[in-house]
Amino acid sequence: MSNNPQSLFDKVWDAHVVKKINDGPDVLFIDRHFIHEVTSPVAFLGLKSRNISVLYPERTFATADHNTPTINQHLPVADPLSANQLKALEENTKSYGISHWGLGNPKNGIVHVVGPENGITLPGMTIVCGDSHTSTHGAFGCIAFGIGTSEVEMVLASQCIMQPKPKKMRINVNGSMQKGVVPKDVVLYIISKLTAAGATGYFVEFAGSVFESMSMEGRMTVCNMSIEMGARGGMIAPDDTTFNYIKGREKAPTGEAWDKAISYWKTLKTDDGVVFDKEYHFEGADIEPQITYGTNPGMGMGITEHIPTSEAMESGKATYEKSLAYMGFNQDDSMIGKPVDYVFVGSCTNGRIEDFRAFASIVKGRRKADNVTAWIVPGSHIVEQQIKDEGILDILTEAGFELRQPGCSACLAMNDDKIPAGKYAVSTSNRNFEGRQGPGARTMLASPLVAAAAAVTGVVTDPRTLLA
Amino acid sequence: MAYDKFTVLSSTAVPLPIENVDTDQIIPARFLKATKREGFGDNLFRDWRYNGDDTPKQDFVLNNPIYSGKILVGGKNFGSGSSREHAAWAIYDYGFRCVVSSFFADIFKNNSMNIGILPVTVSEGFLHKIFTAIEADPNTVLEVNLPEQTITLVATGEQESFDINGYKKHNLTNGFDDIDFLQNIKSEISEFVSHTTY
């Protein structure tokens, strides 16, 4: 073992530093760049006005997702502004020679779902995208983070980004998990303990047996939400689960290149003896199904608990009370039994096949509650196909649910999938900010199991009471 | 993007003493459909600023004519949430050049500096002083001095210094951005690419 132990994060970061600037950021090389219709048009405008081209177009991948309708995708997009953004993406990618999976393409879907499922995301890469949940790709041992449009332009122009190196945090969760507790609960629990700003300035490594025994889908759910505690990103060391997931995917290495890749990927872990700037330890057994009650993802708790009183809050009493007023909840309320109008299953947090399997496991043999409108939105066409192939669609249909077409949908409500003002939604997405799912919408973040329990009972329900 | 050089800014300020102001509040997603950078200022804080029928909400600070200026002062954890640079554009387009808070979300801070807005991080105590001063007198003038890295309540002379790295400071005071820098090190980038793993 080397006598200078390094963390997974240091290994990947240091391997990508093109140049260090005195009293400034590092120039970091970016292996893969994802773009979508919303945050890229102005970046291309910038390139044009500077009269520079895309340096390595083969390293950028485009998909349309944020603004797309989730029904009748074969028809022209009705909203002229959305249609305009989709057209800009198509034209820009075409004129610069960038791969583009637009609406109707069988590979189309949410950027953070299609990257991994097509083998574009590989261990040890640096990955950026103009969407904060780019942290999802950290599940493969990547340094992956969201960037702004000026930075999108920067990466197109130079394949580099200028970043000061963040501090290192490790979050360990060990032990076994209770029945009915899934990866979304693990990450909501962590965020509720650290708060929505608790990891600002840090890059997080998730470690411990709970993550080691998680599927890749689950690890993606966890890394996806690392941004919700303020972290630049989160990552998990690649292992056999990772390698098995990647093997055989379209853009994954094969033959000799595969063997070489594996031997490199196996070096991507934190050495013994590394000291982190901050470290946390949690017990898997302490985690119950989670739900949020407020207007940031840190305002969550176990589903059987009561909403904390403002006395119990360390700071920001006024902000806390504003948040509860927006939600129409009172201090010390129980969440169980709260009314639910909408259920959203989807997004880059919980729009993968495992999430629909979980949802179906509770829905099977039951009926959708009459008072609930449910939007079930796969993360990609590939996931949509899996839902059909595995018989999940039949279970959904029998229970009175409909499956929509892939896209970001009600995660950010840029398309028509908006929760009406004042209505309550149990959502498997990642943000419960005021108005995130539509002006005045009231969002409760939860796992696909909690969403399923709400969808069949019509109120907030502990999914453990419905599990066989 | 080309923006005005930032050196010393003396201005009254608009107070927004709310914590965790997230980018969905600064500019809601439904306004992100433009393919240009300009015009976002009209929808800055849209849902706090206007009712559903587009009439202004009288109690929101941007609708109160006694407050104005090029400096926005926000509560702790300003700019959390989505990576949308549109949030910074909206703030710039509205006319702000500087945002003061006791804590900024990372991506927002980066985005701001990339387009010529200076984020100034002050202590909780100093932030409180600023809010109190503006509450007592909406014409309170703040001086933000980038070369000296100081922020001053002009009337009382109370001052605090703030951090910024030398590279970003150089860019902001000269109106440069990162792309200008990267265009000049292209040969180093192509040399690096010749031995990357991927």
Ligand code: SF4
């Ligand atoms: S699903 Fe939501 S968080 Fe994910 S990429 Fe789309 S908008 Fe961003």
